[in-house]
Amino acid sequence: MPKSLSMDLRSRVVAAISDGASCREAARRFGVSAASAIRWRSLAKTKGDARPKPQGGDQRSSRTEAHSAAILKLYQEKPDITLAEIRASLSENGVKVGHASLWRFFVRHDITLKKSRRTPASKNEPIS
Numbered sequence: 001m002p003k004s005l006s007m008d009l010r011s012r013v014v015a016a017i018s019d020g021a022s023c024r025e026a027a028r029r030f031g032v033s034a035a036s037a038i039r040w041r042s043l044a045k046t047k048g049d050a051r052p053k054p055q056g057g058d059q060r061s062s063r064t065e066a067h068s069a070a071i072l073k074l075y076q077e078k079p080d081i082t083l084a085e086i087r088a089s090l091s092e093n094g095v096k097v098g099h100a101s102l103w104r105f106f107v108r109h110d111i112t113l114k115k116s117r118r119t120p121a122s123k124n125e126p127i128s
Contacts, residue, residue, distance in 0.1 A: 003055075004052035004055065005036070005052075007049075007050075007052075009032070010040050010049075010050040010051075010052075011049070011050065012030060013026050013032060013036075013037050013040055013041075013050075014040055014044045014049075014050050016029065016030070017037065017041050018044075023037040023038045023041055024037070058104075060101070061101075061104065061105070061108070063097070064097055064101045064102070064104075064105045065105070067090065067095050067097070068105070068109075070090065070093070070095070071086060071090070071102070071105060072109075074089055075106075075111065083102045083103060086102055087099065087102065
């Protein structure tokens with residue numbers, strides 16, 4: 001994802017526009033697009049400055065977190081439960097959640113889903 005242009009550049013473009021330059025002239029002088037200069041001027045008028053909006057971050061975890069009690073209850077009842085089994089159990093209750101969303105839920109809660117060993121460890125020597 002590209003980074004936002006600096007606040008310093010944005011404020012200089014807005015200052016040039018407020019000093020009487022057109023948006024296109026200010027954009028050409030500072031080497032930015034005319035659309036950016038127009039957008040920054042509009043932001044400065046409505047919000048007071050041309051500060052960029054925050055980028056990235058988790059946008060949908062609240063949907064999974066809303067059902068955290070049910071997910072954690074399923075995990076506590078059966079610690080070796082698979083993500084597919086959790087999805088199936090939640091879908092029976094009308095909750096649609098993706099495999100990756102569940103994975104990120106468990107990462108956020110510092111819960112690791114480890115496979116249980118099918119055979120006990122050898123008493124004689126380690127199996128390689």
